[in-house]
Amino acid sequence: MLDVKNLTKTFGGLVAVNRASFSVNPGEILAVIGPNGAGKTTIFNLITGLLTPDEGEISFQGHPLIGLKPHQIARLGISRTFQNLELFRAMTVAENVMVGAYTKGKTGFVRAILRRPGTTAGDRKRYGEALDLLRAVNLADYADEPAESLPFGLQRLLEIARALAAGPKLVLLDEPAAGLNAGESQALVDFLRGLREQNLTFVLVEHDMTTVMDVADRIVVLNFGSVIAAGTPAEIRSNPEVIRAYLGEDET
Numbered sequence: 001m002l003d004v005k006n007l008t009k010t011f012g013g014l015v016a017v018n019r020a021s022f023s024v025n026p027g028e029i030l031a032v033i034g035p036n037g038a039g040k041t042t043i044f045n046l047i048t049g050l051l052t053p054d055e056g057e058i059s060f061q062g063h064p065l066i067g068l069k070p071h072q073i074a075r076l077g078i079s080r081t082f083q084n085l086e087l088f089r090a091m092t093v094a095e096n097v098m099v100g101a102y103t104k105g106k107t108g109f110v111r112a113i114l115r116r117p118g119t120t121a122g123d124r125k126r127y128g129e130a131l132d133l134l135r136a137v138n139l140a141d142y143a144d145e146p147a148e149s150l151p152f153g154l155q156r157l158l159e160i161a162r163a164l165a166a167g168p169k170l171v172l173l174d175e176p177a178a179g180l181n182a183g184e185s186q187a188l189v190d191f192l193r194g195l196r197e198q199n200l201t202f203v204l205v206e207h208d209m210t211t212v213m214d215v216a217d218r219i220v221v222l223n224f225g226s227v228i229a230a231g232t233p234a235e236i237r238s239n240p241e242v243i244r245a246y247l248g249e250d251e252t
């Protein structure tokens with residue numbers, strides 16, 4: 001579904017992503033892991049068009065993505081969440097989800113922001129759809145509260161609901177479990193599994209290994225921008241190079 005080939009991105013002299021190649025299969029949950037600074041977020045930014053690679057190719061369902069603008073990539077069916085939440089804090093929880101639906105093309109972005117729910121039949125429909133999504137992440141009770149009033153863990157779930165509102169085929173989640181407590185992380189895992197059953201595909205960057213091992217079908221491991229391993233959670237857990245990257249080399 002998504003093919004990344006020989007992707008390279010440098011910032012000045014720093015090679016953030018170094019000839020990275022991997023594929024994402026339809027209907028799977030792929031986790032991208034690696035130590036801090038390994039290049040995970042940079043790869044997300046390259047896939048979603050926020051950055052342009054120095055070299056390499058990215059294609060989504062056969063469409064080359066390099067050179068496309070972020071909104072064009074979103075329209076092809078790729079949504080994402082951000083490591084540092086990027087919610088519209090003063091807008092309500094439901095409005096945040098409704099804004100997420102704008103890439104579907106039915107509602108203009110400005111209109112989605114300016115119009116209050118309930119004004120027209122179309123607005124009521126969109127509000128209803130937002131509520132359905134909020135129910136799925138157990139946030140429906142907060143629909144009319146400002147997003148900023150939610151505890152941090154719930155804001156993360158709201159960001160995921162907003163990404164889903166666009167009706168994507170592929171969702172990139174940047175550290176979805178960060179700031180969640182154990183119960184919230186488990187709810188997230190169950191939620192993602194349920195969505196995978198409905199044929200959604202996910203790539204997630206995550207530091208929380210319990211969540212990764214629990215939810216991922218496959219794992220790609222990055223170290224200093226290079227892919228050092230790819231495989232099932234069981235294969236990755238016993239891979240000596242991965243263990244070295246995480247635990248550091250023995251002193252010599």
Ligand SMILES: Nc1ncnc2c1ncn2[C@@H]1O[C@H](COP(=O)(O)OP(=O)(O)OP(=O)(O)O)[C@@H](O)[C@H]1O
Pocket residue numbers: 011014015016034035036037038039040041042043
């Ligand atoms: N815009 C930028 N300008 C300069 N250097 C950058 C930029 N973005 C990222 N980097 C550098 O590129 C490297 C990879 O960063 P990236 O954020 O992709 O890593 P990461 O694996 O997502 O890390 P973390 O797990 O800490 O979020 C780091 O050394 C980082 O400092």
